[in-house]
Amino acid sequence: MRIGLVCPYSFQRPGGVQNHVLGLAGWLKKQGHQVAILAPGEPPSGMLASYGLVDSEYTTGGKALPVRANGSVARINFGVGPARRAKAWLDAGDFDAVHLHEPMTPSLAILALWLTDRPVTATFHTNAPTVKALKRLNQLLPQSVRRLDSAIAVSSVAAEVANIHTGVSPVVIGNGLAIEDYEAVPTTGRWRGGDHPRLTFLGRYEEPRKGFHVLTAALPLIRDAFPNLEVVVIGHGGRMSVEGVKFVGGVNDAERNRWLGISDVYVAPQTGRESFGIVLIEAMACGAPVVASELPAFVEVLSDEEGPVGHTFRTGNSQELARAAIASLKEPRDLRLQRGLKQAARFDWSVIGPQVLAMYRLAAENRYLSVDEARGRRHHWMA
Numbered sequence: 001m002r003i004g005l006v007c008p009y010s011f012q013r014p015g016g017v018q019n020h021v022l023g024l025a026g027w028l029k030k031q032g033h034q035v036a037i038l039a040p041g042e043p044p045s046g047m048l049a050s051y052g053l054v055d056s057e058y059t060t061g062g063k064a065l066p067v068r069a070n071g072s073v074a075r076i077n078f079g080v081g082p083a084r085r086a087k088a089w090l091d092a093g094d095f096d097a098v099h100l101h102e103p104m105t106p107s108l109a110i111l112a113l114w115l116t117d118r119p120v121t122a123t124f125h126t127n128a129p130t131v132k133a134l135k136r137l138n139q140l141l142p143q144s145v146r147r148l149d150s151a152i153a154v155s156s157v158a159a160e161v162a163n164i165h166t167g168v169s170p171v172v173i174g175n176g177l178a179i180e181d182y183e184a185v186p187t188t189g190r191w192r193g194g195d196h197p198r199l200t201f202l203g204r205y206e207e208p209r210k211g212f213h214v215l216t217a218a219l220p221l222i223r224d225a226f227p228n229l230e231v232v233v234i235g236h237g238g239r240m241s242v243e244g245v246k247f248v249g250g251v252n253d254a255e256r257n258r259w260l261g262i263s264d265v266y267v268a269p270q271t272g273r274e275s276f277g278i279v280l281i282e283a284m285a286c287g288a289p290v291v292a293s294e295l296p297a298f299v300e301v302l303s304d305e306e307g308p309v310g311h312t313f314r315t316g317n318s319q320e321l322a323r324a325a326i327a328s329l330k331e332p333r334d335l336r337l338q339r340g341l342k343q344a345a346r347f348d349w350s351v352i353g354p355q356v357l358a359m360y361r362l363a364a365e366n367r368y369l370s371v372d373e374a375r376g377r378r379h380h381w382m383a
Helices: 016-030 080-095 108-116 132-138 139-147 156-166 210-224 253-261 278-285 298-301 319-328 337-345 351-374
Strands: 004-008 032-040 058-060 064-067 072-076 098-100 120-126 151-154 198-203 230-234 245-249 265-268 290-293 311-313
Touching: 004 016, 004 080, 016 032, 016 098, 016 120, 016 139, 016 351, 032 080, 032 108, 058 080, 058 108, 058 278, 064 311, 080 098, 080 311, 098 108, 108 120, 108 139, 108 156, 120 156, 151 156, 151 298, 151 351, 156 298, 198 253, 210 319, 230 253, 253 311, 265 278, 265 319, 278 298, 290 298, 290 319, 298 311
Parallel strands: 004 032, 004 098, 032 058, 098 120, 120 151, 198 230, 198 265, 230 245, 265 290, 290 311
Antiparallel strands: 064 072
8 A cells, every 4th residue: 555644743853643654664565665754844863764764754744833823832743835745745645545644733744635536534632621722723624534544543542532523533543652772671689770769751741741850859758758760851851950859851762772672660750731751651661660640541551460560649639649659669569561552552553554554544535436446447455
């Protein structure tokens, strides 16, 4: 199949959606499909290659502008210039399937939706209310929604939001990762990374919804139980100084995995609007015990047949975060290791990828099958 993937968010500073698009593209290519990505911005040097992709498989939709939305900053673009780029990309690609991410945003995704006549699959990632500033655009949604041939949501929460906003009923297919890129080494001593416990936070710590303030308020209580605790913060943000906290800045995937692999507890204190939680899966894949707020998306990702794989706490409550972190640190380091690895493996691309391909075929059937059967033919790639 010839598959076009459209990401609305800039690749200048990739995040969860961008990494999901790259991972999916890399997996599809390994399965023998032809892939092309359209997104704002330019990916950092070496990023495409790390997913098995080449420069010619990425097309920029132009420069992105920062827009505040969902308690964060989204870098997107929209307008005549991006529309022309999208049209040229669609024409050149001659795709069998077009896969749009976050299609109902004023971005390349909805432009591609309006401009293509090919089978369209959409993935809904967000867990956010409709932005008032988009009210005018949302008036066009009924017509646009009818253009979707199949729909995916990354979690039950994202599916509910998509249904409320658009009326679609997406199939839940989580974000994916390549499990072979992660290594969980069993603990040989008391602690995973040395002679003292290490707590790790990962995210844009300046954004309130990431909950860094909830964690810092809990640290004195955690240090009462573990005075020699080391705290490591990974992520982009302005200069900040917190006593006893080491800020390492933004790092590449390999360095992130190294830190997670030597962490005795990974804390996810986000306070809301999280639709999945890929970093929780990444932490488990690296062997790090997880402590997370009780956001529905986090609980969903952390739960197996036996219940929560990690510890959870009441969202926004620093005292409960401290109790959960202390309880985790008091456990044997590898108590939940195998359960965590098994849970992470459920999101490997070998599991997630075929489900996405099935949605492409469903989209093609919804768009073409009745016409093709009437004409007595069938697309070869649908077989």
